[in-house]
Amino acid sequence: MADLGRAALVTSFLLLVYALVAGSFAAWRSRRRLAESAQNALIAAFASTAVAAVVLLSALARHDFSFSYVADHTSRELPLGYTLTAFWGGQEGSLLLWLLVLTGYSAAAVLTARRVGREVLAWIVPTLGFVGTFFALLLAFVSSPFVTQAAVADGAGLNPSLQNPYMAIHPPMLYLGYVGLTVPFAFAMGALLARRTDERWIVATRRWTLAAWAFLGVGQLLGAHWAYVEIGWGGFYAWDPVENAALMPWLAATAFLHSVMIQEKRGMLKVWNVLLVVLAFCLSIFGTFLTRSGIIQSIHSFTQSSIGPWFLGFICLVTVASLALVFARLPLLRSKTRLESLVSREATFLYNNLLLVALALTILWGVVYPLLSEAVTGEAATVSKPYYNFFLHSFGVPLLLLMGIGPLVAWRRASLRALGRTFLWPLAVAVAGGVVLLATGAGSSRIGVIAYTFSLFVLASIVLEFVRGTAARRALGGVGWAGAFSSLIARNRRRYGGYVVHASVVLLAIGVTGASAYQTVRESRLKPGESMTVAGDRLVFRGFESRTESNHRAIRALVDVYRGNHYLGRYTPGKNQYFAEDQVSNEVAIRHDLLTGGDLFLIADQVNGDGSIDLKALQKPLVNLLWLAGLVFVGGSLIALWPDAREERRLVERYADATVRI
Amino acid sequence: MTLALVVGALLAVACAVAVGLPFLREPAVSDDRLVSPDELERRRLSLAEERDRALAALKELEFDHRTGKISDTDYRELVGPLRRRAAEALRALDLRAEHAAEKRVPTHG
Numbered sequence: 192m193a194d195l196g197r198a199a200l201v202t203s204f205l206l207l208v209y210a211l212v213a214g215s216f217a218a219w220r221s222r223r224r225l226a227e228s229a230q231n232a233l234i235a236a237f238a239s240t241a242v243a244a245v246v247l248l249s250a251l252a253r254h255d256f257s258f259s260y261v262a263d264h265t266s267r268e269l270p271l272g273y274t275l276t277a278f279w280g281g282q283e284g285s286l287l288l289w290l291l292v293l294t295g296y297s298a299a300a301v302l303t304a305r306r307v308g309r310e311v312l313a314w315i316v317p318t319l320g321f322v323g324t325f326f327a328l329l330l331a332f333v334s335s336p337f338v339t340q341a342a343v344a345d346g347a348g349l350n351p352s353l354q355n356p357y358m359a360i361h362p363p364m365l366y367l368g369y370v371g372l373t374v375p376f377a378f379a380m381g382a383l384l385a386r387r388t389d390e391r392w393i394v395a396t397r398r399w400t401l402a403a404w405a406f407l408g409v410g411q412l413l414g415a416h417w418a419y420v421e422i423g424w425g426g427f428y429a430w431d432p433v434e435n436a437a438l439m440p441w442l443a444a445t446a447f448l449h450s451v452m453i454q455e456k457r458g459m460l461k462v463w464n465v466l467l468v469v470l471a472f473c474l475s476i477f478g479t480f481l482t483r484s485g486i487i488q489s490i491h492s493f494t495q496s497s498i499g500p501w502f503l504g505f506i507c508l509v510t511v512a513s514l515a516l517v518f519a520r521l522p523l524l525r526s527k528t529r530l531e532s533l534v535s536r537e538a539t540f541l542y543n544n545l546l547l548v549a550l551a552l553t554i555l556w557g558v559v560y561p562l563l564s565e566a567v568t569g570e571a572a573t574v575s576k577p578y579y580n581f582f583l584h585s586f587g588v589p590l591l592l593l594m595g596i597g598p599l600v601a602w603r604r605a606s607l608r609a610l611g612r613t614f615l616w617p618l619a620v621a622v623a624g625g626v627v628l629l630a631t632g633a634g635s636s637r638i639g640v641i642a643y644t645f646s647l648f649v650l651a652s653i654v655l656e657f658v659r660g661t662a663a664r665r666a667l668g669g670v671g672w673a674g675a676f677s678s679l680i681a682r683n684r685r686r687y688g689g690y691v692v693h694a695s696v697v698l699l700a701i702g703v704t705g706a707s708a709y710q711t712v713r714e715s716r717l718k719p720g721e722s723m724t725v726a727g728d729r730l731v732f733r734g735f736e737s738r739t740e741s742n743h744r745a746i747r748a749l750v751d752v753y754r755g756n757h758y759l760g761r762y763t764p765g766k767n768q769y770f771a772e773d774q775v776s777n778e779v780a781i782r783h784d785l786l787t788g789g790d791l792f793l794i795a796d797q798v799n800g801d802g803s804i805d806l807k808a809l810q811k812p813l814v815n816l817l818w819l820a821g822l823v824f825v826g827g828s829l830i831a832l833w834p835d836a837r838e839e840r841r842l843v844e845r846y847a848d849a850t851v852r853i
Numbered sequence: 854m855t856l857a858l859v860v861g862a863l864l865a866v867a868c869a870v871a872v873g874l875p876f877l878r879e880p881a882v883s884d885d886r887l888v889s890p891d892e893l894e895r896r897r898l899s900l901a902e903e904r905d906r907a908l909a910a911l912k913e914l915e916f917d918h919r920t921g922k923i924s925d926t927d928y929r930e931l932v933g934p935l936r937r938r939a940a941e942a943l944r945a946l947d948l949r950a951e952h953a954a955e956k957r958v959p960t961h962g
Contacts, residue, residue: 195857202868209872221887227875235868242864310889389895390902456909458902601922602913603931609924656920663919845901 193258196246196337199239204327206236210320218313226313230301233316236323237294244291247336251275257342260284266348266771268742273354279362280353282483283336290326292370300374306846307395308387315381322373325505334498348771357417364410365437369475371403372440376472379465383516388461388523393451394842398832404444405828411437412821423777425792425809430579432558436478439551443471446547449540457537461524469513476506532604539597550586584638591700594693595649598656616655621648639708646697653690688831695823698816705813718803726810728791729753743767748795748804752782764795788815897949904942911935
């Protein structure tokens with residue numbers, strides 16, 4: 192079967208090379224049948240990559256240890272679910288997932304991109320082929336998942352931190368996001384190569400970009416929750432380079448989703464938008480490079496390999512070629528429109544863009560600096576939490592405020608009187624909230640009070656937007672409040688879906704602030720019967736219990752939690768000793784308080800030979816709003832992504848003559 | 854091994870057919886050039902985008918006015934130029950459509 196996998200990957204490689212070379216020639220010499228043939232090659236590459244994926248999945252399911260990949264990442268005792276998710280548990284498998292998603296996206300994008308224009312599509316195909324060729328080359332000739340060996344009796348097992356239900360969903364989500372950014376990149380490059388800088392590429396990729404961005408956002412939140420429940424240090428985001436690798440393209444894509452609206456509404460920022468698409472794509476490749484190259488030490492970077500130079504070369508090539516193309520097409524990208532006022536919706540979008548890109552670039556510098564310093568001086572400098580926190584506060588807090596200001600400001604320009612009227616209620620809510628926060632002792636953290644006050648301002652402005660919009664629609668007559676509300680959202684899904692996403696970011700900000708600025712941490716060595724107190728909760732250690740599972744031995748501390756005299760329950764933090772992997776993992780215990788949104792987080796830091804435990808307890812107020820934010824984020828993204836029949840009809844009419852006819 | 858060989862061969866053949874399909878379907882064609890919009894069509898596209906942008910801006914302006922984000926004075930100042938822009942784009946599109954129709958229907962006698 193390994194032969195079939197190898198043959199399928201070589202076939203994918205050849206098809207993608209064909210899509211690149213024949214597609215480029217067809218677009219350059221304007222050859223219709225050759226262009227169609229290149230499109231078909233791209234679609235066929237998905238089919239052959241899918242065959243390779245099925246071969247690997249089948250080898251995993253059969254515990255076929257003649258596949259080195261299967262032997263290195265699974266064992267006979269590993270439960271079937273984790274055995275299958277080991278598909279992306281190692282480098283070769285995750286690269287195969289990359290190629291599978293990429294060719295799948297490419298096939299779908301090409302099949303649904305009729306509106307973009309045949310001459311643009313002809314250039315999109317080789318661009319997608321170019322990216323696909325790189326990954327197929329790595330898989331077929333450099334880092335194949337189909338390397339075979341003499342079959343061993345049992346495999347080495349899977350990294351214990353990857354033996355978690357989130358493993359099934361977090362990496363695929365991130366990949367759908369990372370790889371999805373290839374589509375807007377390919378369409379932007381296709382439009383520039385074809386010298387068509389109208390809005391067709393933007394209209395065609397609107398949903399692709401939004402979907403990729405949403406997947407990347409959800410993937411990161413799932414990763415944060417995974418880290419929270421699995422890694423066992425009590426946090427959810429550690430500014431780890433691999434975590435940053437996913438955040439950077441998401442920030443660039445967020446900036447693009449905002450600035451592209453200015454291009455659609457005002458015909459401005461064409462160069463900036465193309466640059467953002469290039470930046471988001473390059474950062475997504477850079478993220479994969481960080482995770483896969485083994486260049487950095489990270490809990491998420493579980494591979495060491497020699498593919499780093501390949502990635503570095505590819506990133507350099509893509510960056511230089513894209514920038515050269517943008518530079519060559521500058522005359523076509525000039526805008527006739529100018530910003531009318533610095534106090535307008537488009538101006539707030541511009542400020543938001545500058546802050547988002549500044550945040551992405553400072554994080555990039557934080558990630559790259561240790562690598563550069565190691566290359567130059569031989570010693571890796573450390574960029575730690577204070578650096579990132581400083582820039583998060585410097586750029587993130589004003590961004591939060593802008594989320595509240597933007598919706599209140601009109602397009603084109605806004606007078607002081609109109610601003611005074613629209614800002615009145617949100618400001619009043621924020622000031623009142625700030626006073627209450629200070630009165631209730633929240634002033635212990637200055638950044639906490641600022642973040643909460645700004646959050647209240649944003650939430651009030653979002654609610655006000657819905658209320659005023661519904662009232663305005665109702666005033667047109669014929670509908671009640673509910674009808675006016677649903678019609679308001681249905682008529683502008685992107686705007687109101689966007690506001691729901693903004694609300695999710697506010698929930699996230701409240702959760703992060705609560706869990707970081709206001710958390711309480713206590714550590715103590717306890718013998719059975721002894722207790723400790725954290726933020727009013729009394730924890731009594733009763734002793735240990737242990738049990739043996741199929742692939743590990745679990746030891747658990749029995750901790751009874753009381754609030755006053757009220758018994759809240761027994762919680763069991765502990766450790767797992769994995770046999771095949773010969774590794775120990777921390778297994779935390781968490782008490783969720785649904786009323787307050789906070790968590791009591793228990794870590795068995797050390798299980799001592801004398802029967803005592805080093806117990807660490809964290810009280811994290813409002814942390815559950817973070818996970819609630821994820822649900823709201825998905826809801827907002829779905830509203831924004833939902834097709835709008837009215838808009839579709841308008842676009843059909845607009846592009847009637849320019850649509851590709853097959 | 855045999856199954857793998859058969860599946861591999863089928864995959865290779867299917868891919869080759871898919872890639873060759875445009876040439877198999879049309880072995881000889883009189884015109885193999887990619888159709889791309891001419892200057893007139895590109896102008897129409899640009900006008901249609903301009904029209905949609907102006908109409909959307911008008912809608913936004915009306916909505917911002919109704920929700921109190923735009924004062925009456927600003928509204929009066931902004932609405933005129935926007936209406937003119939939309940009207941110009943609509944007129945130019947109509948003219949172009951008339952020209953296109955005249956081209957399609959040649960006059961006799």
